[in-house]
Amino acid sequence: MSNGRHIGDVILDLQNISLRFGGVKALTDISFNVREHEIRAIIGPNGAGKSSMLNVINGVYHPQEGTIVFHGRKRHDMNTHEAALQGIGRTFQNIALFKGMSVLDNLMTGRNLKIKSNFLQQAFYWGPTRREELEQRSKVEGIIDFLEIEHIRKTPVGRLPYGLQKRVELGRALAMEPTLLLLDEPMAGMNVEEKQDMCRFILDVNDQFGTTIVLIEHDMGVVMDISDRVVVLDYGKKIADGTPDEVRGNQEVIDAYLGVAH
Amino acid sequence: MLYREAGQFKASYREDQQIFPIRQDKIAIALILAFFYLVVPVIGDQYWLKAILVPVLIFSLAALGLNILTGYAGQLSLGTAAFMAAGAFGAFNFMLRMPDFPVFSEVKILFAFIFGGLMAALVGIVFGLPSLRIKGFYLAVATLAAQFFVVWALTKFSWFSNYSSSGVISAQDVVLFGVPIDTPESRYLFVLVIVTVLALLAKNMVRSATGRAWMAVRDMDVAAEVIGIRLLHTKLLAFAVSSFYCGVAGALYAFCYLGTVEPEGFNLDMSFRILFMIIIGGVGSVLGSFLGAAFIVLLPIFLNVFFHAVFAGAVPAGLGSNLELMIFGGLIIFFLIVEPHGLARLWQIGKEKLRLWPFPH
Secondary structure: OOOOOOOOOEEEEEEEEEEEEOOEEEEEEEEEEEEOOOEEEEEOOOOOOHHHHHHHHOOOOOOOEEEEEEOOEEEOOOOHHHHHHOOEEEOOOOOOOOOOOEHHHHHHHHOHHHOOOOHHHHHOOOOHHHHHHHHHHHHHHHHHHHOOOHHHOOOEHHHOOHHHHHHHHHHHHHHOOOOEEEEEOOOOOOOHHHHHHHHHHHHHHHHHHOOEEEEEOOOHHHHHHHOOEEEEEEOOEEEEEEOHHHHHHOHHHHHHHHOOOO | OOOOOOOOOOOOHHHHOOOOOOHHHHHHHHHHHHHHHHHHHHHOOHHHHHHHHHHHHHHHHHHHHHHHHHHHOOOOOOOHHHHHHHHHHHHHHHHHHOOOOOOHHHOHHHHHHHHHHHHHHHHHHHHHHHHHOOOHHHHHHHHHHHHHHHHHHHHHOOOOOOOOHHHOEEOOOOEEOOEEOOOHHHHHHHHHHHHHHHHHHHHHHHOOHHHHHHHHHHHOHHHHHHHOOOHHHHHHHHHHHHHHHHHHHHHHHHHHHHOEEOHHHOOHHHHHHHHHHHHHHOOOOHHHHHHHHHHHHHHHHHHHHHHHHHHOOOOOHHHHHHHHHHHHHHHHHHHHHHOOOOHHHHHHHHHHHHHHOOOOO
16 A cells, blocks of 8 residues: 655664553554554554553553653653654544633644743733734644534534544544544544545545554554554563564464464 | 624624623623723712722722632632732732832832732632642632631741731822822722723633643543643643632722721631622622622621611611621522522623514414
8 A cells, every 4th residue: 555655764762662561551562663654553452452552652551661752762761751843743542631721722733842932921912912813723623624524613522423523533633733642443433434534634634744653453454455564462571573464464463363272 | 683793794803802792791891891980989878988888999900819719720729818818918028128219119018918918819829739739629629728827927937018017008109100099089090990990901811821721621631632722731820820820819809998907807718708699799800809709898888788777776776787697698599599509600691682572472
């Protein structure tokens, strides 16, 4: 599924990541990398550690062992603020929108880091505040157009149906103008049309903005169709890594998904 | 029909991002301001201005402060009265100890209020520190510490009250540009101007990046963090701004309403009253702070007048006042059941109804 995009160098390299919660080993010695502009899928059965992996990448969890190299900088762990500044965007498995706010405000919040004026200037709507707000608004409107959610921009997100909420959450992550976008089950619980829409948006984001995408998804059809490379986790360990075709034929992957007679 | 925004086209984001983008809202707010600035000082008698409208405005300001913290930033607090006390005593000490300079003394009182607000903000920041680790009811209990500590400190260290007995302070006269503000009308207008300005600033904050960060932390803190919002910074800013508002309200309470206050006056009971104001008025709404304060202050007075007019002499006085309390409590419960999101939401629903009225659809 290469549409002429140029897949570049490795921008994110995870080396020997281990993460424990007390005695529970969530991730054990996992290494894989992500190349610029590619769509990288993480798959695996429930509880394999996929979401933990994303949480390590954007600094929600801090692994006990391992190194993370992002854009050439080597570190032991990330922190969320730094990850956001470095251009890592994220959506969540269970929608984590700001329920009391409108779609527009949710997306505007995604651009909060771009706003430089302080709260006093904002209180007086003074100096750069108005200009900044208008600049961010027009950027956000671009994303609203892109995701085709113009009609609901002023609706509180709590009132929207599930599929649209997922789309708004993608919008909020896009509003950050991420260079690396982490999507945690962007298509969970959607019907076929909604999944098709979401696939189209993901591919468009990747194609038009050149955003590198790491996604977790359970729908194998989708994963095999849109991703460039797939890493497979099971019980916190990496069991396979490669192109969709390589992974599909891997005996361990088949065993992990179908079970194996002992 | 009355509240129809059809035909009001916004041609730029600037027009769409105004405080009141809808024409009817602009007219309404202009009328309300005109009424309170021009009509009320003329028609209001001494009792109304001094004993009803001034406290309503002051409590509105305190409720607005709490609403910033609890309604917008989602941090439950029971220390409101303590922050007010810090403001009142801060302003008192500023007036007392700050030497007069020629120009400065003209507006010294305003600086005293700002200083009181800043002292309250400082106290707020200190007691807001636990908010990084604890949330909800647990945080409310932590802010209780502020409530007890501040009242204790102000009583214990008599320096704060200039060594008066039992910590009672008499607020200095309010003089602005050499003009004494001592009549009920001038006091009312003075308080009204301060409250209007601070309400406008609050509205601006909550509709810009600061307010979005607060609401983001309130609604989903993990997602806010991932966007790059720093939780501690955002929460402490909410505590600081909120306490500043409460502090100014406390200073106004001492200087423009009671004149004489003691630390014990700013007790837990008062914190609860202000919390009830925002719950009844509408959590997360600037308008709701005003509606809630008016409701809680005015309703007992209204009930009292009503009882005296209707049942004068028919029921014993003791029973009457107990009945008033019971009806007051009953009405609070009634309003909460009818609209758990407060009077502000009721007003919003009313506006939505008015879009169609008098047509059925």
